[in-house]
Amino acid sequence: MRTYLERVVLCYAALSSYGSASKIERDGGVHPRAGVSSSVCSQISAALSSASDVYYSGSTNYSADNSHFFSSSALASACTVEPGTASDVGKILLILGATNTPFAVKAGGHSTNPDFSSTPGVLLATRRFATVAYHASTSTADVGAGLVWDAVYAALQPHGVGAGYSWLTGQYGLAVDNVVGYELVLPDGRVLDVAEESYPDLMFALRGVVTRFTLKTYPMGQIWGGVLTYAADTFPQLAQVVADFSASNTDPKAQIITTYYYAEGSAAASQILFYDAPTPPPGVLDAFLALPSLARELGTMDLLDFIRLPPSNGTADVRKYWGPALSAASGVLVSFAVEPFLPSLFARGSTRTAAYPPARARALLPLSLCRSWTDAAADARLWAAMMQSADNVKAKAVSLGQDVRDAPLYGNYALFTTPVEDIFGQSLPRLRGVKGRYDPRDVMGLAGGWKVPV
Structure with a gap:
């Protein structure tokens, strides 16, 4: 029987008032928001080419730039900058470094952590890097850093190819393992075309601002899939079906995500099924279809069309879901999402070319624990509840014999209080070395995200 190794992760989804908090508690301390002189924004504006613009509060672009999928991730910046060229990004970074100005870089705006892709300082919005160029001779695509996947797939669909998203992980590995190169702007303003052959250390540990990704593409025809909804009384049977699928599935074209959630006083489950062919073969996903469901949209x-199916944007605003335990804390959603993959999950990449995962000898499967709420005053209470849930799940996994006590956490899901060592582990020494070579003044340390210690 296959051992199901869970990577316990957290999804911070506080739906608090836009820019309402004056400080953010982190790692047990309080980090006041740094004041940013308007002269920095003016200095940036004067340095930019006509392809780029600076926006201030009150403008439509400013609001759109600061907007995030989760409002907890949206802060009111001093100004926003929409660079239109990589060289303009270099000019911006030089000014930010010289003035020691806090900043953030926002692409699609789906970060669930405050101060990661948002800032009270200067916000770089990459929305103008929005082109997709397909290269049939190399089966690759150049993808602008300001795009979301809907736009990428829409551009690639006429070519009969797809790229990047995790529904193909069983066949082609992690998204990071399918990146051929980057257009990268270094903290010193230089623009590099980064590839494993030219800059292997930067392929391993990006240091700067990415403006373009070059991704491998794969033939993509029609797929079969959709969403089913199950009532709570189906949970025992569903859990067994999910466990059986995780333990016995060997078909790399089959993928699932199972989400258990509490909704308006009752529990339910959302089951996403995916198969990379117009029809799945008998026996692969039949057990899910045999369970009684409240609703199903499959075909x-x-x-x-598949990735646009509900609940793809189901938590973009306040959702009316919660249970009695934390409803007084303005809670609107609690969910647990299970994402089984094949044991070969990490086999297509290398620790030589990517800092995460720090080791690839065993498959680690993500478990996303999400909480959403509306009142920023409840942040500390809800963060504590999330950590308690994660600790309980991990302790239970360990008690059942799963080797996850020291498993690295997934940075895209982890709560901002997570020590960076718990994500990158044995990759940290090399990460420090790359930082020292390409960012000795720690300009990127002024930005949001995980901080590599000096």
């Missing part, structure tokens, strides 16, 4: 479709 043959394009990948673009």
Whole structure:
């Protein structure tokens, strides 16, 4: 029987008032928001080419730039900058470094952590890097850093190819393992075309601002999939079906995500099924279809239509879901999402070319624990509840014999209080070395995200 190794992760989804908090508690301390002189924004504006613009509070672009999928991630910046060229990004970074100005870089705006892609300082919005160029001769695509996947798939669909998203992980590995190169702007303003052959250390540990990704693409026809909803009384049977799928599935074209959630006084489950062909073969996903469901939307479709199915944007605003335990804390959602992958999950990449995962000898499967709420005053209470849930799940996994006590956490899901050592582990020494070579003044330390210690 396959051992199911869980990577316990957290999804911070506080739906608090936009820019309402004056300080953010982190790692047991309080980090006041740094004041940013308007002269820095003016200095940036004067340095930019006509391809770029600076925006201030009150403008439509400013609001759009600061907007995030989760409002907890949206802060009111001093100004926003929409660079239109990589060289302009270099000019911006030089000014930010020289003035020691805090900043953030926002692409799609789906970060669930405050101060990661948002800032009270200067916000770089990459929305103008929005082109997709497909290269049939190399089966690659250049993808602008300001795009979301819907737009990427829409551009690639006429070519009959797809790229990047985790529904193909069983066949082609992690998204990071399918990146051929980057256009990267270093903290010193230089623009590099980074590839494993030219800059292997930067392929391993990016240091700067990415403006373009070059991704491997794969033939993509119609797929079969969709969403089922199950009532709570189906949970025992569903859990067994998920466990059986995780333990016995060997078909790399089959993927699932199972989400248990509490909704308006009752529990339910959302089951996403995916198969990379117009029809799944008998026996692969039949057990899910045999369970009684409250609703189902399944069929043959394009990948673009599949990823747009509900609940793809179900938590973009306040959702009316919660249970009695934390409803007084303005809670609106609690969910647990299970994402089984094949044991070969990490086999297509290398620790030589990517800092995460720090080791690839065993498959680690993500478990996303999400909480959402509306009142910023409840932040500390809800963060504590999330950590307690994660600790309980991990302790239970360990008690059942799963080797996850020291498993690295997934940075895209982890709460901002997570020590960086718990994510990158044995990759940290090399990360420090790359930082020292390409960012000795720690300009990127002024930005949000995980901080590599000096």
